[in-house]
Amino acid sequence: MTAHDLDTFQAIEWTGESLRLLDQRYLPQKEVYLEYTDAQGLVDAIRNMVVRGAPAIGITAAYGVVLAARQRYAEDIERWPLLLEQDLQALAESRPTAVNLFWALDNMRRALAQTQFGQHPDTFLLPEAQRIHETDLQANKAMGDLGANLISKHQENGRCVMTHCNTGALATGGYGTALGVIRSAWKRGLIDRVYANETRPWWQGARLTAWELMRERIPVSLNVDSAVSHILKTQPISWILVGADRITANGDVANKIGTYNLAVQALHHEVGFMVVAPTSTIDFNLNSGEDIPIEERSGEELTSVLGQPIAPEGVEAYNPVFDVTPAELVDVIVTEKGIVRRPNKEKMARLMSKQGLH
Structure with a gap:
């Protein structure tokens, strides 16, 4: 089951290179989609209400970790997991009340801990972000x-x-x-x-x-x-x-x-x-x-x-x-x-x- 199977639109879409968000500030007058390729952009998107709703914030943050990790890996293949900590902290501080944000980041930290020296961050981080996204979708249908x-x-x-x-x-x-x-x-x-x-x-x-x-x-x-x-x-x-x-x-x-x-x-x-x-x-x-x-x-x-x-x-x-x-x-x-x-x-x-x- 995918989001496309259940909805006539996708508010959160992973493109493979970026995260595509439906900017909720412009609804219902117009549908505007924004693409993000770095974690700081997603921090701003969460804080400024481009994306909102506790589960959606958590999913967005998970993909933000993937994008940040890719950038840190490009900067320093050996030290990127250490450099990633500041991005994790910035995402954690984007909004304080929605616990799904911290739950998603905790899951991403566990995936990070599995990464071996020299491995590309996509090895464990991207599958975990996608799992968080798909798990939420399945949970919603069950709750329905x-x-x-x-x-x-x-x-x-x-x-x-x-x-x-x-x-x-x-x-x-x-x-x-x-x-x-x-x-x-x-x-x-x-x-x-x-x-x-x-x-x-x-x-x-x-x-x-x-x-x-x-x-x-x-x-x-x-x-x-x-x-x-x-x-x-x-x-x-x-x-x-x-x-x-x-x-x-x-x-x-x-x-x-x-x-x-x-x-x-x-x-x-x-x-x-x-x-x-x-x-x-x-x-x-x-x-x-x-x-x-x-x-x-x-x-x-x-x-x-x-x-x-x-x-x-x-x-x-x-x-x-x-x-x-x-x-x-x-x-x-x-x-x-x-x-x-x-x-x-x-x-x-x-x-x-x-x-x-x-």
């Missing part, structure tokens, strides 16, 4: 099936679902996490409509999720983030589906800002709250969400849109771009290894020991 099974069994409130941010092929190696579940459920005839939150301040729901769903001809209604309570009260919503940038050992979930609000509203309105993420998103080094570093970005993202000011000049803006949803507000976490209902530390540990909970 598991999540769709849940939707088929629990439709008490109706046949519509809600989602936040973008969790589709744009944010992953292909198919998507939460949006992958939606795609699978739609193909089975289990849902009638998707309500997509606009997701300020980068408008991932408006620009990206609506774009993906419309390409798939899945009925979608775009709404402002602050309309969530009204929609849950008045529309037949059975599930809210979101992705994750990091899940801690106890099941707390860091995701795009506004996710915590959704979980609280889901509880009040008795709507299911589903988190869909690969196991590479689970960070057992952190006990709870209190330990997760929350990225804060420039206030200009709030005070202007497309370069046009929308707030008084000089106003102070606070712009955290992630929040943490406590595990007790999560009905189910869906991973490629299985599902965890009402997550806690013991259930998460059993999942990660490959005793998937169904």
